[in-house]
Amino acid sequence: MDYSRLLNNKIQELKPSGIRKFFDIANEMDHVISLSIGEPDFTTPWHVRQEGIESLRRGRTWYSPNRGFAELRSQISKYYARRFNVEYDPDKEILVSVGGSEAIDLCIRAIVQQGDEVLIPQPSFVCYEPMTVMADGTPVIIRTKAENEFRLTAAELEAAITPRTKLLILPFPNNPTGAVMRREHLEEIAKVIEKHNILVLSDEIYGELTYGKQRHVSFADIPHMKERTIVVSGFSKAYAMTGWRLGYALGPEEVITQMTKLHQYAIMSAPTTAQYAAIEALKHGDADIERMREEYDMRRRLIVDGFCKMGLTCFEPEGAFYCFPSIQISGKTSEQFCEELIYAQHVAIVPGTAFGEYGEGFARVSYSYSLNHIKEALARIERFLDETK
């Protein structure tokens, strides 16, 4: 049977995530030390898990309201005001989704139509481009550069805007580079945005994971930007809750209303058990965030120090749990480097090209692993470099 004639062309042309082959190698090998995973290695804090369990014990197994439980939306509203200084109306401006992932999809689909251009800084998380394509939009990739510490600059943004530009994806703190945008950088971006009638999807899923004295600044906290910004965040990274599949979108009522319609028809409602657990996380989880953040910070220092000493230059990542060392001194492509590393020393890291072609010359190294694990992996990478000199 000829399925290709029956299946949607756009989806058939979509590249499967390029990383698959690489993980297949890793899975077949013994004693692989991985520094490749993109989620917290912590388990969800026990008191949060307990609330999930408690909700099941009480038989709370039904759908929730489409937008999510009112209590959860109210807690999200308080949380964003408390932690990031932006206020949202829990009844009109918040939608609870199945991970930040769903919120990204909904947001793009609610905004983008045939021929609209979506600006996507890369290297970045893998979903923005295919979601744009599936929404009939045209992805316009903006290359962020190591010399700018992988920040998006106002000039780069300005140069990419055309009359057809509708949406800018602002993926900071960034996966895979660990780059953050400080208030002054966001203000520069805001000046450009204000001149053009476009919207911004600010993916702030790593907003709790920034290091050093300055906390993450939400793009919606920049004057006049709240009305143009859809903030996407969730529980996966901040509370180590990836498997619960819970996130949210915050934004203008006009946009959230449209996204809610889509969500209502496609998903109905986010997982009920997860929502009960999330209420607990928001109420009593600030200390957990701090504990995990401190631990990530120690790992970050260890790993960045390790790479620098090996001569793999690595700009200091200030957010998320990744560093993005340059592997150019090896003279290899990112894929070659990672493939040889896994065969020679059984260490799995991800080629930068998995996050867009501009990731060439770099590799993403996750430090969402124990200090002991990182220590061993660094020793192996060093051996690899010594042997291939």
Add this chain to the structure above:
Amino acid sequence: MVKLLELLGRNADFTPAELSAMLGKSEDEVKKEIEAYKEQGIIKGKKTIIDWGKVPDAEVRAIIELKVTPKPETGFDETADIVMSYDNVESVYLAASSRYDLIALVKGNTIQEIAEFVSKRLSTLENVIGTATSFVLNTYKQDNEIFGNESDEEEQRSMIL
């Protein structure tokens, strides 16, 4: 700084260079602190963590609780002194629960050997008025290390980006 001790507690092999990176201090500072901890007797030494359950013909371990009559001046210290003087006693803790006062971790070649040790050496001590012995059948976790079969948990996780 307790953080330094906590890190060394997790892995005795961390080098001063690694510790200094993690803590944001100079290597010299770290070395000095470690020396100071050694002098103060806070750092006592280092050992390898072994899952004895996996070693064929390994020794038997038991947790022995002792009910002790305290002495007016020395309390439980005198009895603890005697108990810990035996080479096969690995650890001794003062517990002061309603049921038992001292807890000793003891190892031996066989169950009989431990049973004999308890009945001949410990329960006959002047101030010991009762003992309860629990043999260790399996170690799930020790010194923060999880023992047992390395689980497949890792493989159940998706390789996400």
